[in-house]
Amino acid sequence: MKTKPFLGQGCVIAMMLLCLFSCEKSDTPLAAYKYPFSWESLPKNFPLVAPFPDNPQTKEGVELGRMLFFDVALSGANDISCGSCHQPEKYFSDGIPRTNIGADKSTLHRHTPVIFNMAWQNNGLFWDGGARNLESLSVAPITSIHEMNQDLKQLSSELQNRYDYKERFERAFPDKKISTQNILRALAQYQRAIISANSRYDKFVRNEGERLSALELKGLHFFEQHCRRCHSTDLFTDTQFHNNGLDSVFSEEHERIAFGHGRVSFDSKDIGKYKTPSLRNVARTAPYMHDGRFSTLQEVLQHYVNGMKYSPTIDEGFRRADGTYGIALSKEEQEAIIAFLHTLTDEDFLKNPLIQNPFKH
């Protein structure tokens, strides 16, 4: 079957219909789905987003990017893909604190972040903001010896004779070439098409007939009061960098990886600051924080209430009258917030066939 606009409002319904009728039909050919990417018809409760003139999105580009994202040929040993760490069924994270499935089997320093609503993330990518855009970011995992350990020249030549890539690149890009540039652009187009905007909360704020329980509403109230200033807008992130009191010292080891944003801005005022993660789907994306140190939302709330550690760059908004840092929340208030966070789970996302692994059917 064909679907109407995939992105945005109108498409929310289309997506649901699509799932009702076709989710089980795994034999539906890919070509049957359509991706009109209209930046005008994005989720109504989301902020506006500028288009990407350097890499305009096309259906062909997104589909090609999706194939590349899940193709193990992107790794030197042809054993892992982007999707091995960024798993669609886990909202493109991996459920473990710090993965070690990369080429050299070393444990990475940071937790695999979720990937969705990336089109709105335009203030730096990675936990520390080091990558400027999705196109550039992919170079890192593809070539890193700790991740995919692939040579970019070899990748372009390997893809020449693999599947129907030749035709797909021809259709997706004006210069028709299988090149580093087009590989990076296709991957970015696909990642920008991964949108999560259909949780119970979304349907509630868009007046689509969804109701929140009294407890959830209470949680929303406390969330607005204490959390929204950073986990802001309906993206639930301000895309800025903050120190939320996880550590008191930041080691210089491993090329200052612990400096967070300070490592890439070279400004000591940014040491220990990390990008505010979106809290969409957060009930399903444990463990939490840049190093996956907390395994439950209860632990996260405990941290905000009485686990904060002081360091010079800690967010001063957490300072209490007595000079300690933290958010005063009773057990009930914490539970209400957690109940609210559960309303941010987007079940339809998991069923959206347009973002799934195309090799798994």
Added chain:
Amino acid sequence: MDDHKKDSLRSTPSHKGLLRVEIKLVNEELPFSLQTEYKNANGDFYKVGTLMFYLSKIQLFNSLTGESFQDSKSYLIEKSLNRTRLTFDVGWVDTSVVFDVLTLGIGVDSLQNSRLDHKGELDPALGMFWDWVTGYKFFLIEGNYRIQNTSSWQFFEYHIGLNPNYRIQRFDMVNRKLNQPIKFRGGKTTTLILEFDVAEIFKNPHTIDMSAVHSIHDWKDSYLIADNYANGFRAFVFY
């Protein structure tokens, strides 16, 4: 690069001449070669295995009339065991103008440096990118060094990038970085010889103590090295 080759083969316009740049590597006046032992300003010894850098935005000016020739591309220079790439063609320049000023950037300008999805000379497949922060390595030198009065060779590597290290250099007859005006003849090639003195990397204005700075750990170190290599270029034309 392919485009340039095509350009230079294209039927030669009679009112334009081709600007070709040839990098001449020297080490204190003597021809430079890889894996050769040199002494640096601090009295220590070094041997180079790989030298790579980008040159960008080559521009020629007539300082009286303001007329100019402007190229916006970046070119990767390489001298390594894998590859020698010291010559490139920039483009066709009007024969009616005599140019007395040359400017060029060492590195990649901030706009290009803000993304890696470029083709040709800036294809990240050429290996000159950072993976922890978006951008290109502007200048890369790797090799071995030996502290005076010791016998063991250690590895050194200077990888320099980031926008503050993009250095625009001016070459003219006043600052004595250009030997004479640059002219073009219809259908002919003018070769601009850009001499780079590798010894300058360790010397001027900052004397580098390689036992302290053998890789870039601190951005302050990168500024020192960038100050130095930016000083290492001279331009010559001969007719």
